[in-house]
Amino acid sequence: MxxxxxxxxxxxxxxxxxxxxxxxxxxxxxxxxxxxxxxxxEEEIKIAYERAxxxxxxxxxxxxxxxxxxxxxxxxxKANGSYEGYPIGTSMSRVLIASKAAEIAKKEGAxxxxxxxxxxxxxxxxxxxxxxxxxxxLKVIAPVRExxxxxxxxxxxxxxxGIEPKKPKGKLGGDVNMWSHSIxxxxxxxxxxxxxxxxxxxxxxxxxxxxxxxxxxTYENGVPVEVDGVxxxxxxxxxxxxxxxxxxxxxxxxxEDGILGLKSRELYEAPAATILLKTHADLEQLTLTKEQLRxxxxxxxxxxxxVYHAMWFHPLxxxxxxxxxxxxxxxxxxxxxxxxxxxxxxxxxxxxxSLYSPELRSLKKSGFDQRDATGAVRLYALPYQLYSxxxxxx
Numbered sequence: 283m284x285x286x287x288x289x290x291x292x293x294x295x296x297x298x299x300x301x302x303x304x305x306x307x308x309x310x311x312x313x314x315x316x317x318x319x320x321x322x323x324e325e326e327i328k329i330a331y332e333r334a335x336x337x338x339x340x341x342x343x344x345x346x347x348x349x350x351x352x353x354x355x356x357x358x359x360k361a362n363g364s365y366e367g368y369p370i371g372t373s374m375s376r377v378l379i380a381s382k383a384a385e386i387a388k389k390e391g392a393x394x395x396x397x398x399x400x401x402x403x404x405x406x407x408x409x410x411x412x413x414x415x416x417x418x419x420l421k422v423i424a425p426v427r428e429x430x431x432x433x434x435x436x437x438x439x440x441x442x443x444g445i446e447p448k449k450p451k452g453k454l455g456g457d458v459n460m461w462s463h464s465i466x467x468x469x470x471x472x473x474x475x476x477x478x479x480x481x482x483x484x485x486x487x488x489x490x491x492x493x494x495x496x497x498x499x500t501y502e503n504g505v506p507v508e509v510d511g512v513x514x515x516x517x518x519x520x521x522x523x524x525x526x527x528x529x530x531x532x533x534x535x536x537x538e539d540g541i542l543g544l545k546s547r548e549l550y551e552a553p554a555a556t557i558l559l560k561t562h563a564d565l566e567q568l569t570l571t572k573e574q575l576r577x578x579x580x581x582x583x584x585x586x587x588x589v590y591h592a593m594w595f596h597p598l599x600x601x602x603x604x605x606x607x608x609x610x611x612x613x614x615x616x617x618x619x620x621x622x623x624x625x626x627x628x629x630x631x632x633x634x635x636s637l638y639s640p641e642l643r644s645l646k647k648s649g650f651d652q653r654d655a656t657g658a659v660r661l662y663a664l665p666y667q668l669y670s671x672x673x674x675x676x
Contacts, residue, residue: 287308294398350461355519361602377411400431402542403540484533485527522554525553531626
C-alpha cells in the first residue's frame, strides 16, 4: 500500500489539487508538500499557506532565493540566457524546486515525488529529469497528466473542497519567480487577446513616468555586484524588477516553440532579466575579443536551448559553463543605464579591461601610420584575384 509521498507545492491550481488527488485517487496516507521560495513574493506564499491549512497540510518551506540567484540566475546572465526571447526563468526554477523536493523525499524515506504539471507543457520534463538525477530510485507521479484532467475539471474539483481556483489578481494566473513572471503558462489560445490586469511588476510603457531614471550597474567576473548601492544578490534582482517595472521595462509577448515542438503564445514580464541581460552583453562587447564574442554567441545559444529543454543536469551544460566562466574573467566594469517608457538605454560604460581604444581607431588622431596597412590590404585582397580568375575561366 502507498505510504508517504512528497509533493511540489506552490499553492496554485495544479499543485493544490494534486495534494487532494494523491490521497483520494492514489491512496497515499501522508502528503508532504514542499514549498520552495524562488522569489514568487509574500502574497503567493501567503495564499499557499492558506490553502494548505484548509486541506490540513503541513508545509515544508525552503527559502532558496539566494541559491536561485547565485547558482542559476547568475549562470543565466553569464550565458546571456535567452530562448527565443524568453529569459528561461521558469525553466530554471522548476529544476531547483524539483531538486529540493527530491532531496526531502530521500531524507524522509518517501516513495516518490509528485508534481502538478500537465502532459502538454514543458515543466513535466524539467521536473522529472531533476528528480531522476537527484534520486533515480524515486517514483514520479503526475496526477494531472495521468488522469488527463482539463483546466475546467481541475477548477471544479477544487471548488468541491471550498477553494476558489482563481488568483485574486488577473484572469490567467501563472508562474512567478524573481527572474520571470510567466503569464497564463500556456492558457492563451489566440494571437490577439490582451491581459493588462495580469501584469504584476510592469506598468504599460505609455503609463510609465515621463521622466527617465538612470541607474548604475557594476559587474565583476560577469555578474552584477552592485546596483545603485544595493549589493545583496537577491536584493539586486528584486530592486531591478521594481524600478524596471515602474518604467514599463520587460514585457514580452512571443510565439514560443515548446519541448514537444508545438508553438504557443507566451506572455512574460521580466524587468530585471531584461536589464541585466542587455547590460551584460554590452559589457562583453567592450571586454571580449571579436573571436571570443563570435564563438560565445553559439555557445550561449546552445546553453539556453539546453536549459529550456530540461537539460540542466546534462554533462554538456557543465562543459559549456566551464567555457563561459573562462570568458568572464575580464567582464567587469560599470554601466549607466537610462530607463524610459519600456526602453533600456545604455548611456555610459567603463571597464579597466576595456578593449576599446579610440586613439588607435579614431580618424581624427594619428594613432598609427596608415601606410602600414598597405601590405595587409594587398595580402587580404590577394585571394579575391584568384577567385576572379577562376570565375572568368568558365
